[in-house]
Amino acid sequence: MSASTLAATTFVAARSRAHGPTSALWHAVELHRPTAEVDGACELTLCGSLARIDVEQSWPTPARDVCPACVVLTS
Incomplete structure (x- = not known):
């Protein structure tokens, strides 16, 4: 596979729910489909x-x- 056939990685932001003493955070999700196909599920x-x-x-x-952790993983 040549470098010209590699697609750029697309990350989108996702919001987690707060759990007990843990606050809700923004996370990164690697998106493998068009944003129009995202249905709002987790x-x-x-x-x-x-x-x-x-x-x-x-x-x-x-x-x-x-x-x-998501910041580090997308750097």
Whole structure:
């Protein structure tokens, strides 16, 4: 496979739910389909959490409450 056939990786932001003492965070999801096909269900994030994709929010997100593991994994 040549470098010209490799597609760019697309990441979108997803919001997790707060669980007990853990606050909701923004996570990164690697998207393998068009955003028009995202139906609002939870997706597996890069760090292994489940979160709901927000196609209006780009990654990296400017928010302060971002998952540190997802930041590292998308760098």
